[in-house]
Amino acid sequence: MSTPVITVRDVSKRYGQVAAVDDVTLDVQPGEVYALLGLNGAGKTTLIRMLLGMVRPTTGRLEVTGQRVGDRSVWSQVGYLVESPSAYPELTVRENLEVVRRLRKVDDHSCVNDAIDLFGLRPYAGRRARALSLGNVQRLGLAKAFLHRPSLLLLDEPVNSLDPAGVVEVRDMLVDLARNHGVTVFLSSHRLAEVARVATRIGVLHQGRLVDEFDADALASRVRARLEVGARDIVRAAAALREAGFEARDSAAGGAVPAGSRMLVLDDIKALEHPELVASALVRGGEPPTRIAVVEEDLEKYFLRLVTSTVGVVREAPRVQ
Amino acid sequence: MFSEIAAALWAELLKVRRSLVPWVTVAAFTVAGLVGGFFMFVLQDPARARSLGLLGAKAQFAGGTADWAGYFAFIAQIAAVGGLLVFGLVIIWLFGREFSDRTAKDLLALPTARSAVVAAKLIVAAGWCLLLTVQLIVLSLLLGAILGLPGWSADTALRGLGTVVATTLLTLALTTTYGLAASIGRGYLAAVGAMFVSLFAAQVIAALGFGAWFPWSVPSLFSGVAGPDQSGPGPLSIAAVVVVGAAASAATVIWWEHADHDH
Numbered sequence: 001m002s003t004p005v006i007t008v009r010d011v012s013k014r015y016g017q018v019a020a021v022d023d024v025t026l027d028v029q030p031g032e033v034y035a036l037l038g039l040n041g042a043g044k045t046t047l048i049r050m051l052l053g054m055v056r057p058t059t060g061r062l063e064v065t066g067q068r069v070g071d072r073s074v075w076s077q078v079g080y081l082v083e084s085p086s087a088y089p090e091l092t093v094r095e096n097l098e099v100v101r102r103l104r105k106v107d108d109h110s111c112v113n114d115a116i117d118l119f120g121l122r123p124y125a126g127r128r129a130r131a132l133s134l135g136n137v138q139r140l141g142l143a144k145a146f147l148h149r150p151s152l153l154l155l156d157e158p159v160n161s162l163d164p165a166g167v168v169e170v171r172d173m174l175v176d177l178a179r180n181h182g183v184t185v186f187l188s189s190h191r192l193a194e195v196a197r198v199a200t201r202i203g204v205l206h207q208g209r210l211v212d213e214f215d216a217d218a219l220a221s222r223v224r225a226r227l228e229v230g231a232r233d234i235v236r237a238a239a240a241l242r243e244a245g246f247e248a249r250d251s252a253a254g255g256a257v258p259a260g261s262r263m264l265v266l267d268d269i270k271a272l273e274h275p276e277l278v279a280s281a282l283v284r285g286g287e288p289p290t291r292i293a294v295v296e297e298d299l300e301k302y303f304l305r306l307v308t309s310t311v312g313v314v315r316e317a318p319r320v321q
Numbered sequence: 322m323f324s325e326i327a328a329a330l331w332a333e334l335l336k337v338r339r340s341l342v343p344w345v346t347v348a349a350f351t352v353a354g355l356v357g358g359f360f361m362f363v364l365q366d367p368a369r370a371r372s373l374g375l376l377g378a379k380a381q382f383a384g385g386t387a388d389w390a391g392y393f394a395f396i397a398q399i400a401a402v403g404g405l406l407v408f409g410l411v412i413i414w415l416f417g418r419e420f421s422d423r424t425a426k427d428l429l430a431l432p433t434a435r436s437a438v439v440a441a442k443l444i445v446a447a448g449w450c451l452l453l454t455v456q457l458i459v460l461s462l463l464l465g466a467i468l469g470l471p472g473w474s475a476d477t478a479l480r481g482l483g484t485v486v487a488t489t490l491l492t493l494a495l496t497t498t499y500g501l502a503a504s505i506g507r508g509y510l511a512a513v514g515a516m517f518v519s520l521f522a523a524q525v526i527a528a529l530g531f532g533a534w535f536p537w538s539v540p541s542l543f544s545g546v547a548g549p550d551q552s553g554p555g556p557l558s559i560a561a562v563v564v565v566g567a568a569a570s571a572a573t574v575i576w577w578e579h580a581d582h583d584h
Contacts, residue, residue, distance in 0.1 A: 046583065052429065054426065055582065056581060075432050076432045083423075084423065087424070088424060091335065100427070102328040103332060103438075104432055144427065
């Protein structure tokens with residue numbers, strides 16, 4: 001197993017009685033895009049600030065690129081964007097980047113132009129930051145984070161404020177950095193659907209606790225699916241299915257479904273894997289289906305279900321590298 | 322460390338150059354210098370002073386005599402009281418803007434030490450305020466020459482200008498507390514509040530006769546605001562100002578290095 005780029009061990013941050021981060025342990029491997037998912041106030045930003053040495057943990061240990069957080073030499077390998085991006089409003093885009101270049105002790109002057117081109121800021125290079133749109137301020141923030149070509153990017157809500165084209169652009173860039181340049185990315189977001197497209201591993205933070213952690217590939221198996229069946233006579237169709245050994249529930253049982261859109265819902269694996277058997281059972285029972293479809297749970301619904309139902313820490317078994 | 326301070330200084334100077342704030346402070350000290358010249362102009366002719374009523378009375382109270390010694394004393398008082406305000410605003414802007422513009426977080430995880438950033442801000446504040454004092458002195462010398470004030474001598478000029486520069490340095494030392502307040506308060510508001518409270522307290526405590534024990538009153542007393550008959554603050558009072566300045570500077574560095582930056 002390679003040395004983790006980020007190591008978080010039993011880290012907590014308390015403000016009086018409030019635990020902003022509560023006993024979090026996680027590792028991020030080189031080249032991974034690790035997405036920390038959580039609702040607003042879940043503790044994502046506090047954890048990122050702790051990784052950047054801006055906030056001291058109450059307990060626990062944090063390491064970045066193999067060194068304890070607090071050692072200043074680490075920061076030459078780390079780029080970051082915390083919360084809303086910011087820039088000196090009276091300075092131009094180029095001047096803002098030049099300030100970062102000097103403070104980051106980068107001798108190569110061309111890195112400013114490279115960052116301007118990489119983040120599509122060429123048309124705005126001479127424009128003062130106060131005159132930039134929100135999306136371009138976000139691009140400038142990302143350009144500042146990547147100016148010195150770090151091996152680790154810590155990004156707090158990196159696609160906030162970007163338009164759809166900008167979101168795709170940043171997403172593709174992060175994937176490219178991780179896959180082709182060996183950059184490790186640790187990002188936070190409250191949008192599961194968004195991070196699912198870019199992350200290789202996902203951690204879910206809720207009320208300061210890491211309530212779930214899994215490889216992004218495993219996301220599909222965690223999302224609930226159901227078989228929706230429409231029929232002219234729902235009661236007779238349900239009876240036919242019962243006779244064939246399927247347990248179906250009426251979607252109108254909660255009372256919230258209009259009569260016209262009433263259907264049967266089946267959750268069991270057999271029905272989901274073999275919907276043709278369900279169709280055959282209905283035909284045999286004299287109630288052929290008017291509609292039959294496997295419907296996957298929306299990612300956002302999955303996320304909300306997870307954070308609202310979690311009582312303790314549910315952790316996947318540690319990965320074998 | 323020197324290269325880090327140099328890099329931070331470059332950044333601070335760029336921000337200052339692109340801002341309107343330096344011009345506001347230049348305007349403030351220009352007005353202050355012109356007011357000083359106007360008072361001397363009024364004091365030169367008592368009849369004119371009486372015809373001006375309250376302004377004439379204030380000129381008598383503040384300046385004393387319409388000669389170079391009186392003029393230098395008045396300039397020193399501007400450096401003390403006006404300086405606390407204008408120099409205070411300079412240092413509050415240098416520190417407070419990082420929080421109001423939300424750029425402070427971009428200075429916290431860099432190969433350049435946070436202490437270098439703080440040092441650069443303090444150096445820029447000192448340089449900026451000393452340049453303002455030079456501007457005030459040059460303007461005042463020009464106005465004094467135009468008015469033809471009597472009593473010029475090398476000794477008077479040296480002593481008078483020495484008092485102005487020393488008053489500036491004492492005032493500067495105290496304004497570091499506002500940089501600390503802007504940092505801890507994470508913005509302008511707390512620091513501006515601290516500045517006005519200290520300015521008000523300095524006036525009241527000096528009027529009560531305890532100014533020598535209150536560092537924020539010391540620059541005014543040193544400038545001779547109590548009048549030529551009153552003795553200035555002693556070495557202990559001066560030392561207290563230096564200690565306050567050094568302690569506030571050190572505390573600002575410690576705060577930037579070790580506080581939880583969670584906003």
